[in-house]
Structure formats: C-alpha cells, structure tokens
Amino acid sequence: MHSETQTHQPGKEFIMQDRPQYDPFYEGVGKFAGQVVLISGGDSGIGRAVALSFANEGADVAIIYKEEDKDADETKQMVEQKGSRCLLLKGDVGDMDFCRECVEKTKNKLGNLHILVNNAGEQHVQEDFENISQSQLLRTYKTNIFSFIYLTQAALPYLKDNKGCIINNASVTAYKGNPLLIDYSSTKGAIVALTRSLSQSLAKDGVRVNAVAPGPIWTPLIPASFDKEQVQKFGTDVPLGRAGQPNEVAGCFTFLASKEANYMTGQVLHPNGGTIVSS
Numbered sequence: 001m002h003s004e005t006q007t008h009q010p011g012k013e014f015i016m017q018d019r020p021q022y023d024p025f026y027e028g029v030g031k032f033a034g035q036v037v038l039i040s041g042g043d044s045g046i047g048r049a050v051a052l053s054f055a056n057e058g059a060d061v062a063i064i065y066k067e068e069d070k071d072a073d074e075t076k077q078m079v080e081q082k083g084s085r086c087l088l089l090k091g092d093v094g095d096m097d098f099c100r101e102c103v104e105k106t107k108n109k110l111g112n113l114h115i116l117v118n119n120a121g122e123q124h125v126q127e128d129f130e131n132i133s134q135s136q137l138l139r140t141y142k143t144n145i146f147s148f149i150y151l152t153q154a155a156l157p158y159l160k161d162n163k164g165c166i167i168n169n170a171s172v173t174a175y176k177g178n179p180l181l182i183d184y185s186s187t188k189g190a191i192v193a194l195t196r197s198l199s200q201s202l203a204k205d206g207v208r209v210n211a212v213a214p215g216p217i218w219t220p221l222i223p224a225s226f227d228k229e230q231v232q233k234f235g236t237d238v239p240l241g242r243a244g245q246p247n248e249v250a251g252c253f254t255f256l257a258s259k260e261a262n263y264m265t266g267q268v269l270h271p272n273g274g275t276i277v278s279s
Contacts, residue, residue, distance in 0.1 A: 020218050021245040022049040024056040028082075031258055033058030036110045038103065038155065040064040040093050040147060041120030043072040045219030046169065049246035050117055050253045051075055055084040057254060062087040062106040064120065071220075085110060093120045094142030099150035103158070113158040115257045118148040118191075119169040123184040137183050144187035148194060156207070163206035167256050168195050170213040170268060175277035188213070192268060199266030208265040210256040215272025218243045239274030 037054045041047040042063030048071070051061045061079050063086065065072045072088050079086035087109050091098040106113050122143045126132050148168055159166065173181060174188035192211060199209035215238055236242065252269040255261055270277060 020045060020049075020220075021247050022052055022078075022250075023247055024053050024250070025247065026056075028056035028058060031057040031254070032115075035059045035114040036062065036106065036112045037115040037117060037257075038062045038064070038106045038113055038151070039117040039119055040102075040151060041066075041169075042117070043068050043075050046214065046217060046246045046249050047117075047119045048075045048078075049250035050119065051086075052078055052082065053247070053250040053254045054115070054257075055079040055082040055086070058084065059115070060085040060087075060110045062089060062102070062110060064089045064091070064093055064102050066090070066092060066120075068220075093147035093151070094139070096146075096150045099147060100154040103151065103154035107158060112162065113155055114162045114164040116151060116155045116159065116164070116166045117169070117253060118151055118166065120144075120147055121169065121171075121184075121187075123181050125180045126182070127180060129182055132183055140183045141187055144184065145190045145194070148191060152198070156202075159207050160202075160205045165208040165210070165257050166198070166202075167253050168209070168211040170195070170211045172213055172215040172270070172272045172275055172277060174213060176275065195268065196266045203265060208256075208261070210261070210264055210266065211268045212249065212252045212256070213268050213270050213272065213277075214244065214249050215270075215275055216243045217249055217271075218245060238272065242273070244271060244273055 032054055037059045039047050039051055042051045043065035051063055055061055061084060076086040076088055089102045089105060093099055120143055122140060124136050152166060168191050170191040171188035173185035174192045178185050195209055195211040202209055249271045252271055
C-alpha cells in the first residue's frame with residue numbers, strides 16, 4: 001500500500017520513497033536493433049519503463065520531458081547502460097513548434113525515426129465538475145491530446161518512409177470514467193478515437209496505430225495528483241487488488257511495435273488489473 005504525496009505535477013520519481021518498478025523482466029534479443037523510438041513523457045513512470053524496454057531490445061531512444069531533469073538524467077543513464085543511445089528533449093509538448101523540433105532533433109541526432117510513443121499526460125483532481133477552470137481544461141487537453149496530434153503530424157513523413165508505427169497511451173478511464181478526473185478521462189476517450197481513426201487513415205501507408213489503456217499504475221503522477229488517503233487506496237478496487245507497476249505495462253508497447261503485432265492496427269491493449277471493459 002502506498003502513502004506518499006507530492007505537491008507539484010507532473011511529479012518526480014527520484015524523491016519517491018516507494019520507487020516504481022521499471023526494469024524489464026527478461027534479457028532482450030535485439031528485436032529493435034537499428035531502430036529509433038521517440039517517447040513523450042519518457043523520463044519517469046510508464047514512459048521510463050517503455051524507454052528501457054525498447055533499449056533492452058536494442059533501440060535508440062529519444063525522450064521528451066517537461067522539467068524533471070534528474071529523472072530524465074537517470075533514465076538516460078539506464079538506457080545507455082543497455083548499450084543504446086539516448087537523446088533528452090526538454091520542453092512543453094503542448095507547443096506545436098516544440099513538438100516539431102523534437103522530431104527533427106531525433107532524426108538529426110539519432111539518424112532516423114521508426115516508432116512514436118505518445119505517452120505524456122497530466123491530470124488534476126476536481127471533485128466538482130463546475131469548478132474545472134478554463135486554464136485546467138486547456139492544460140489537460142494540450143498535454144494529453146493536442147501533443148499526440150502535433151507529434152504524430154511531425155513524425156509521419158519518417159514513419160511513412162520506414163513503415164513505422166505509433167502507440168498511444170490511453171487509460172481505463174476512457175472506458176469506465178472517473179468522477180474526479182472528468183476532463184482527463186475525456187482526453188483519454190479522445191485518444192482511443194484518435195487511435196482508431198488514424199489507424200484507418202494510415203493503413204494505406206503501412207503505418208500501424210495502436211494504443212494501451214493502463215489501469216491504476218504506480219507512477220509519480222499518482223502522489224502528485226491525489227491526497228494521502230486516496231493514494232493509500234489507489235489500485236485496491238481492481239480484481240487483482242493492487243496498483244500495477246510500470247514494467248507490467250511496458251511490454252504492451254514493445255509488443256505493439258514488434259513484428260508479432262504486424263497484423264494489429266486500431267487496437268487497444270488493457271493492462272488494468274482485471275477490470276472488464278468493452279474494447
């Protein structure tokens with residue numbers, strides 16, 4: 001059971017007492033050797049685990065992060081320890097020009113771009129729907145859905161050339177909702193619709209688009225979002241009775257990017273602790 005809290009989003013992993021688990025479960029076999037992956041929000045939490053999972057399989061990794069320098073540096077060191085290159089890109093993914101810059105820097109520094117992981121996200125607890133402010137609404141939508149569109153638009157010329165793929169991070173809240181995270185949940189529903197629509201649009205170009213919809217996963221965003229009582233109960237309401245760990249989600253991303261998933265597009269995987277949803 002977790003109990004810690006933080007006072008500032010998006011949260012810092014290096015100060016967490018109960019550190020999330022991010023190490024891959026197995027030794028890689030080079031599935032992504034010679035490939036380049038760009039991950040938004042890749043410094044900590046699910047993004048860190050995904051970065052390490054791809055590096056474990058031989059990919060070079062570019063990580064976009066907002067402000068968490070120490071977390072990003074730690075992740076970079078971990079990726080490099082696996083023998084892969086790692087490029088850090090600091091800034092706000094809610095800005096279209098910055099997203100374009102990230103894609104171009106990834107191509108120029110790492111030589112190519114094969115896989116885009118849209119993972120960055122933020123959430124703000126609000127008990128009263130009427131109190132969701134315009135500024136909160138705009139922040140949440142810019143980070144959670146606008147950035148996915150910006151990065152995808154910028155990356156598409158390279159993904160089309162490489163017959164690459166896009167993997168979007170959605171959420172179980174897209175399917176079951178959350179009364180305290182209404183604006184967040186609505187962005188996650190938009191991500192599912194974006195995934196399905198974009199997959200149909202890009203099929204002719206050989207670019208696959210899929211998504212992952214995690215349930216309650218223990219990341220820095222959780223203690224940075226909820227009070228101590230809510231953190232203590234986090235994840236206990238799913239059938240498996242606990243919050244998941246980032247490395248229990250990361251494999252969904254690498255699977256969807258792999259050759260094993262060549263016949264999958266427009267689909268959503270659900271690592272959510274056993275919650276039954278309509279996919």
